[in-house]
Amino acid sequence: MVRARKKSGKHAKIIDNIWGWVFSAPLLIGLTLFLFIPLGIAFYYSFTNIGVGEGYSIDNFTWNNFDNYATVFTDKMFARSLLNALINCIGVPIGMVIALMLATFLVNNKKGSTLFRVIYYIPTICGSAVIAYIWKWLYSGDGMVNNFIEAIFKTQIDLTGGIYFMPAMIVMGIWSGYGTSVLLLYAQLKNIPHSLYEAASIDGAGGFRKFISITVPGVMPTIFFILITGVSGSFQDFARFNIMASSPWSDYCAMPAYFVYSLTNDLRFGLGCAYGVVLGAIITVIFIAQEIIKRRFNKNA
Amino acid sequence: MKKAKFLSLIACLFMLTGCYDSYRFQFISYPSVDNPDGDISTNVISVGNSQTSEDDPESGGGGDSVYDKIFAKYDALPWEYNGGQTSITMAHWNDNGVAVETAVVNALLKGFNHRYPEIQVKVTYYPDYEGSYGTNLYAGTACDVILVPDGAFTKWGATGRLKDLQSLIDSSEILNTETIFDTALTRYQLNPVTKRAGSGNQLALPKDIGPQVMYYNRDIIDDLNEYASKNGLSAIDYPPNDRIMTMTEATNWWIKVKDYSRAAGYGSNFYPVTGIGPEGLVWSAGGDFLNANRDGFPGDTKGLEIGYKYIVDAYYDYEILPHRNVIGDKTGCSFFLEKSCASFISGRSDVSSLRGSKINWDIAYVPSFDNGEYGVSNANHAKNTFSGSVGYAIYSGVQATKLEAAWKLVEYIASKEGQEILSATGYQIPVYEDLAKDPDVIQREIDGGLSEESYMIFVESAASQSYGLWQYRASIEWKEKTYDKFSENLLHSDANIRKNYPVTSFLNDVRNEIGRYL
Numbered sequence: 001m002v003r004a005r006k007k008s009g010k011h012a013k014i015i016d017n018i019w020g021w022v023f024s025a026p027l028l029i030g031l032t033l034f035l036f037i038p039l040g041i042a043f044y045y046s047f048t049n050i051g052v053g054e055g056y057s058i059d060n061f062t063w064n065n066f067d068n069y070a071t072v073f074t075d076k077m078f079a080r081s082l083l084n085a086l087i088n089c090i091g092v093p094i095g096m097v098i099a100l101m102l103a104t105f106l107v108n109n110k111k112g113s114t115l116f117r118v119i120y121y122i123p124t125i126c127g128s129a130v131i132a133y134i135w136k137w138l139y140s141g142d143g144m145v146n147n148f149i150e151a152i153f154k155t156q157i158d159l160t161g162g163i164y165f166m167p168a169m170i171v172m173g174i175w176s177g178y179g180t181s182v183l184l185l186y187a188q189l190k191n192i193p194h195s196l197y198e199a200a201s202i203d204g205a206g207g208f209r210k211f212i213s214i215t216v217p218g219v220m221p222t223i224f225f226i227l228i229t230g231v232s233g234s235f236q237d238f239a240r241f242n243i244m245a246s247s248p249w250s251d252y253c254a255m256p257a258y259f260v261y262s263l264t265n266d267l268r269f270g271l272g273c274a275y276g277v278v279l280g281a282i283i284t285v286i287f288i289a290q291e292i293i294k295r296r297f298n299k300n301a
Numbered sequence: 302m303k304k305a306k307f308l309s310l311i312a313c314l315f316m317l318t319g320c321y322d323s324y325r326f327q328f329i330s331y332p333s334v335d336n337p338d339g340d341i342s343t344n345v346i347s348v349g350n351s352q353t354s355e356d357d358p359e360s361g362g363g364g365d366s367v368y369d370k371i372f373a374k375y376d377a378l379p380w381e382y383n384g385g386q387t388s389i390t391m392a393h394w395n396d397n398g399v400a401v402e403t404a405v406v407n408a409l410l411k412g413f414n415h416r417y418p419e420i421q422v423k424v425t426y427y428p429d430y431e432g433s434y435g436t437n438l439y440a441g442t443a444c445d446v447i448l449v450p451d452g453a454f455t456k457w458g459a460t461g462r463l464k465d466l467q468s469l470i471d472s473s474e475i476l477n478t479e480t481i482f483d484t485a486l487t488r489y490q491l492n493p494v495t496k497r498a499g500s501g502n503q504l505a506l507p508k509d510i511g512p513q514v515m516y517y518n519r520d521i522i523d524d525l526n527e528y529a530s531k532n533g534l535s536a537i538d539y540p541p542n543d544r545i546m547t548m549t550e551a552t553n554w555w556i557k558v559k560d561y562s563r564a565a566g567y568g569s570n571f572y573p574v575t576g577i578g579p580e581g582l583v584w585s586a587g588g589d590f591l592n593a594n595r596d597g598f599p600g601d602t603k604g605l606e607i608g609y610k611y612i613v614d615a616y617y618d619y620e621i622l623p624h625r626n627v628i629g630d631k632t633g634c635s636f637f638l639e640k641s642c643a644s645f646i647s648g649r650s651d652v653s654s655l656r657g658s659k660i661n662w663d664i665a666y667v668p669s670f671d672n673g674e675y676g677v678s679n680a681n682h683a684k685n686t687f688s689g690s691v692g693y694a695i696y697s698g699v700q701a702t703k704l705e706a707a708w709k710l711v712e713y714i715a716s717k718e719g720q721e722i723l724s725a726t727g728y729q730i731p732v733y734e735d736l737a738k739d740p741d742v743i744q745r746e747i748d749g750g751l752s753e754e755s756y757m758i759f760v761e762s763a764a765s766q767s768y769g770l771w772q773y774r775a776s777i778e779w780k781e782k783t784y785d786k787f788s789e790n791l792l793h794s795d796a797n798i799r800k801n802y803p804v805t806s807f808l809n810d811v812r813n814e815i816g817r818y819l
Contacts, residue, residue: 077782077786136629136630137629140626140629140630141624141626141627141628141629142570142627142629143629146626156626158624158626158794160625160626160629161625161789162789162793162794246625247785247786247789249781249782249785249786250785250786250789251786252789262778264436265432265433266456266775266776266778267435267436267439267456267459268776269439
């Protein structure tokens with residue numbers, strides 16, 4: 001009887017496992033077909049000269065060892081684009097702090113919070129290209145921003161290129177990205193037990209102390225999530241830069257993802273894949289570093 | 302429990318179907334030859350189902366229509382096709398607005414279906430066509446007939462997936478490529494060994510040729526002359542339409558327009574001209590951007606120095622060109638239409654926009670350097686700028702049963718009848734020099750508001766203006782990552798940065814970096 005029950009239990013477990021695989025299958029099939037296999041192929045191509053153009057061929061591409069990677073690692077403009085991407089990351093913590101302040105404000109002021117959450121989220125639901133065109137108009141010579149600058153400083157500045165381009169893009173990035181952060185942080189803030197704040201109040205803690213000791217640790221998982229996705233997104237930022245930059249290859253405007261796009265359009269897939277692999281590796285390293293910091297933080301907490 | 306699992310499975314399958322559909326949608330956005338129906342905007346066009354009866358020459362309703370006149374003119378040609386009833390696919394761009402493209406293609410296909418009613422053409426319009434359609438070619442999923450912008454021709458040709466048309470051209474009784482503008486025909490030739498354009502296999506035939514001219518606003522000149530006469534100043538003449546102005550003449554003209562317009566209250570955001578590029582300046586000053594083999598920096602940089610020096614001076618010394626911060630995303634034409642400039646340099650395609658406006662405009666040749674001015678001693682005065690063009694090619698993987706039909710379409714577009722229909726749309730001039738000078742074509746241009754002299758500027762410019770830098774090599778990155786990149790500081794709005802970065806330093810930077818991209 002016991003044996004039969006055991007057998008039945010084992011059988012049920014197998015059935016459960018099968019069901020588990022069945023439920024996961026759509027996602028796994030999609031990931032395999034459209035992510036893992038293309039990633040593997042791209043990695044393989046990054047060691048070949050597959051592509052078209054001078055020195056390339058379509059049907060008889062050959063293995064060219066690390067030539068593509070040598071090109072990537074000696075490309076000063078690519079290095080500069082990585083620096084630009086790093087500068088672009090400055091907007092992530094700034095945006096997060098603004099989002100945290102707004103989310104805290106919304107939690108503490110329930111009246112109209114739904115309306116404000118909708119308003120904050122509007123930039124997120126607009127396509128990045130739409131936002132980029134709106135901001136390009138704002139930043140143009142006869143746009144609102146330059147009119148304002150001209151009224152104060154009696155001169156216009158070029159916000160679509162040159163030294164002011166990256167600060168202008170950071171401002172735009174913060175504006176277009178904080179909507180999601182506000183919603184995520186708002187949801188997390190609502191999950192923090194109110195009793196903790198009450199206990200802290202009884203112990204005599206002030207508002208700032210409560211914010212640092214209760215609110216921040218309470219939303220830390222979300223903060224890390226925003227940082228990871230934000231930094232990764234900043235390194236892959238492309239569409240809005242492509243639209244906004246007056247000259248995408250200028251030192252002030254170049255972004256790493258543009259190299260992959262441009263080489264694909266040029267049908268030079270091998271070299272484009274190498275740039276993509278290197279960019280992916282850099283983002284992975286940043287992700288791992290952030291994960292390590294997060295674990296240490298959690299451990300200390 | 303079992304019921305819950307069953308329902309979950311159904312939900313899962315539903316999701317899977319949804320996933321499949323979403324992926325399928327991505328696939329069908331880019332149709333293959335085997336699946337021509339899977340597209341985003343397909344029009345099945347044939348005579349009788351896409352035009353009104355009034356326009357339809359088959360209906361007999363428009364006895365003296367433009368179509369009938371054109372058809373009658375070429376009825377004697379052997380419009381033969383033996384491939385039977387078939388349908389072919391055609392890839393097209395919608396970069397200039399799908400409505401305009403559709404109108405032009407419909408006009409063309411109306412003529413095509415009149416000659417070849419057995420062949421149905423399914424046209425698909427693609428966004429970001431020039432940037433992305435090369436991957437379709439590469440992947441072997443291209444349409445039977447492909448629009449080939451000259452900017453993409455070299456790299457698309459290098460895929461080996463464009464059919465060599467030479468034998469078909471040689472056996473054609475419809476085409477006579479002898480009188481096609483050389484500048485239009487040779488840009489679709491590719492050397493199979495060097496993969497350079499300009500000579501070699503004929504992989505496409507031109508649909509159009511878009512020479513550049515200088516458009517100017519006659520009313521503004523008249524207004525400034527009224528101001529001049531009131532203030533005892535010398536008048537501004539209209540630019541000549543019988544010769545190319547020298548840069549000295551043109552600069553004086555633009556400066557005079559600037560001075561008068563500012564004095565007359567047009568404001569500091571009004572400019573005499575937009576659209577001056579370095580190409581024509583460098584070429585006409587006797588220089589070039591690469592060496593003769595196009596595999597290195599040129600040995601003689603005098604033309605480059607003169608050309609780029611002029612651009613810098615035009616912005617900051619003569620103050621005749623608007624900085625990019627002023628013009629922003631606007632085209633020269635839209636800047637001109639809002640009366641922010643007196644003249645602009647651009648291609649033929651802007652004629653349609655200007656004809657629809659209330660501006661009293663005319664055209665002149667694009668000015669260029671001549672010997673004895675600005676230190677030029679080796680001038681190429683006629684090479685004042687480049688022209689643009691698009692052509693049509695046949696995908697090399699076209700099914701054998703559809704090859705004749707595909708060729709008939711490409712042949713028709715490049716034929717004199719096809720060209721005359723296209724020119725009648727008002728968007729282009731014919732690619733045949735003799736047809737461009739045909740009295741019927743000239744009369745249509747006059748009816749459209751251009752004088753014969755002005756129209757001939759387009760024709761003469763088409764004969765002399767060749768392809769642009771984009772066709773020097775398969776990739777344009779040598780220009781974008783050197784000349785364009787370093788010109789950022791050369792033309793910087795900060796005077797201190799410009800002062801520390803003269804043209805010689807700019808060219809040294811280009812020289813040092815360009816080898817990486819060649």
